[in-house]
Amino acid sequence: MIDLSKAAGLKGVVLRATPINFGWVTTALRTITTKHQEFRRISIHVYLGYAFNGTTSANVRRTIGEQKFGQWSELDHVLAKLWESHSIRPGILYYLPPSEGTQAMTECIGCLLPEITRRGIIDLARWEP
């Protein structure tokens, strides 16, 4: 959907999506290549609405469905590759209703993005408007 391959001077992107619609984010990030020598910042904002109420690491896969879970895995892989090629720590900023706990959601995102979480190359923060 978004091809950034020609924008060689790109320094950063801010991509805001929902957890069930991440395909375009991964597609856009896949077009970042070694030609993007100035590229240093990836900020992904996730709107985890009320549909995520009560979601835990144990049931997140079932909550978002197998197909969407696969999209997160693809994103995880792409972000790990970008760490290797550009040394970028992606920032994940998520919005969650006030009633939901931060710890449970941190664990959920750890499930959705296992590789970059395990390698400690993710900056995770909760956004509260």
Add this chain to the structure above:
Amino acid sequence: MFPDPSTSPAHFTKALIIRSLRVVTTTDAEEGGWIRGFSRVVQLEVGEDRQTYVDESEVSLLPFHGLSPVVKHLRLRFVVLPSSRISDLILSFPLLEDLAVVAEKGTIDNGDESNAPPTTVHPSGPTLTGSLQLNLKGGMEPIVRRLLSLPGGINFRELSFPWYHERDPSMTMALVEKCSRTIETLDIICYNCTSIRCRCPLDFAL
């Protein structure tokens, strides 16, 4: 009143915000009109909101053409975007760097304003080397098509858009390609791109 315009506070004003298009008439913009006193404005915001909005067909941007030759930052806020009247306004500011356009509803093509004073339009256009923010609930296409056809081209470093319409991704792509040599930051909001028309659940006022 200030008989000598150079002693007027307007002469020293750098930022001007006009929240109702109806408070400025074409007469106000003529030689000696009050708005001409703001000739050193660098940051200009023009528009309307739901309280001041009456009828989109009456919207005229003529009084603001070339308001100040040193405008660098222009923000336009509408309820309904008068898309056909944007280009000439942009062209009238030769030093324009940053552009933000917000429309709360849709878009109307109410014709150009061909009776604009020719001296206020700079044919080569501004360089547009700063940021472009579009928040257009009726879709980006009408304004993007006009931006892409500006005679001086566009060279934005920062692009920022929420996507509301199915054509918005392709319009974003067109802007990215056009600015591919200058773009440094891209900011996209898409919370429901699988539907025909998207609505952001959060209020991301630009």
